[in-house]
Amino acid sequence: DQQVKQNSPSLSVQEGRISILNCDYTNSMFDYFLWYKKYPAEGPTFLISISSIKDKNEDGRFTVFLNKSAKHLSLHIVPSQPGDSAVYFCAAEKAAGNKLTFGGGTRVLVKP
Amino acid sequence: DVKVTQSSRYLVKRTGEKVFLECVQDMDHENMFWYRQDPGLGLRLIYFSYDVKMKEKGDIPEGYSVSREKKERFSLILESASTNQTSMYLCASSLNPGTGGSYEQYFGPGTRLTVT
Numbered sequence: 001d002q003q004v005k006q007n008s009p010s011l012s013v014q015e016g017r018i019s020i021l022n023c024d025y026t027n028s029m030f031d032y033f034l035w036y037k038k039y040p041a042e043g044p045t046f047l048i049s050i051s052s053i054k055d056k057n058e059d060g061r062f063t064v065f066l067n068k069s070a071k072h073l074s075l076h077i078v079p080s081q082p083g084d085s086a087v088y089f090c091a092a093e094k095a096a097g098n099k100l101t102f103g104g105g106t107r108v109l110v111k112p
Numbered sequence: 113d114v115k116v117t118q119s120s121r122y123l124v125k126r127t128g129e130k131v132f133l134e135c136v137q138d139m140d141h142e143n144m145f146w147y148r149q150d151p152g153l154g155l156r157l158i159y160f161s162y163d164v165k166m167k168e169k170g171d172i173p174e175g176y177s178v179s180r181e182k183k184e185r186f187s188l189i190l191e192s193a194s195t196n197q198t199s200m201y202l203c204a205s206s207l208n209p210g211t212g213g214s215y216e217q218y219f220g221p222g223t224r225l226t227v228t
Contacts, residue, residue, distance in 0.1 A: 009152065032215050043116070043202055043219030044155070089154055093215045098143050098162060098208065099170070100217060102155040 003027045004092050006103035014111055019077040021106050023090035026071065030092035034100065035064060035075050038087045047088075048075070080110045115139070116220035118203050124226045131190040133223050135203030143206045144186035145217060146170075146178065148199040155202060161186055162208070193227045200224050 004025045013019045023033075031052040036044035050057040050064045050073065057064050063076045077084055087107050091100040119134035137144065143162050147155040147170075157170030159178040167178050175197060179187045186205075190197055201224075204217040 004154075006154075034215065036219075041121075041221070043204075043221050045219070046216045049216065091155075098206065098215075099145075099157060099160060100155075100215065101157075102147075104152050104154040 001026075002104070003030075004090060004101050004103040006088075006090060006106050008106050009104070010107040010109070012109045012111065013080050015082055016079045019075075019080045019084065019108055019110070021075040021077075021088050021090075021108070023073045023075075023103050024071060025073075025092050027092070027094070027101075028071070029094045030101075031095045032093040033064070033066060033073050034091045034093070035062075036089045036091060036102075038089065038105075044089060077108075080108075082110050082112050084108060085110045116203055116205055116218050118201075118220040118223050120223050121221065122224050122226075124228065125190075125193050126228055127194060129190075129193050129227075131193050131225065131227075133188040133190075133201055133203075133225070135186045135188070135205075135220055136184055137186075137203075137205040137218070138184065139205065139207075139218070140183065141205035141218075142183075142208045143217075144180065145204040145206075146176075146186065146188045147202045147204065148172070149202055149222070150199055158188065193225075195227050198225060198227045 034049040035047040038044040145160040146158045161180040203220040206217040
């Protein structure tokens, strides 16, 4: 039973346009959410996070939105660049916990 | 800069062999984790450790064991490798949020294990 789901396995977008990645979760105990980016043959690297007390967090071209009532978060990348082509994972953490629960990942391809 | 290193990038083993995967972190992190990554399944937690000699099962511990004798080192052991353990194995570390850290985990480059 996957508690964190990324329903789109892949996404293709033109350079300069917006990439929107979606993530749904089922466990209402999750209160902290993270996005990781992974290139082939490398470990995931942290991208951006959001606490459940917020509904938006922005860092440069990356913005994460959280809708707690819908148990849904999204990552917006604007503008998309070819170097953004990677697999993106969302992850969730319970309060006072140390474990992350990951989604299945979305492969993003940014076309020049 | 946090550095997490894994002993091998690629490993090929035979069915039934005992396999050791080593992970070392250099930032004095309390927590260490072992995941496996499979297409469409994301990262699944095998075991984690929040202190030396402490370990807890993750979501898929069957067929694996771990050892943490020193704070900086966390080993994953496949007692008798099987073909369904062919996967990418990722090690990670983190500080405890309660000691001023965040929930962010830092990952090593991964070990691609093939069991034939």
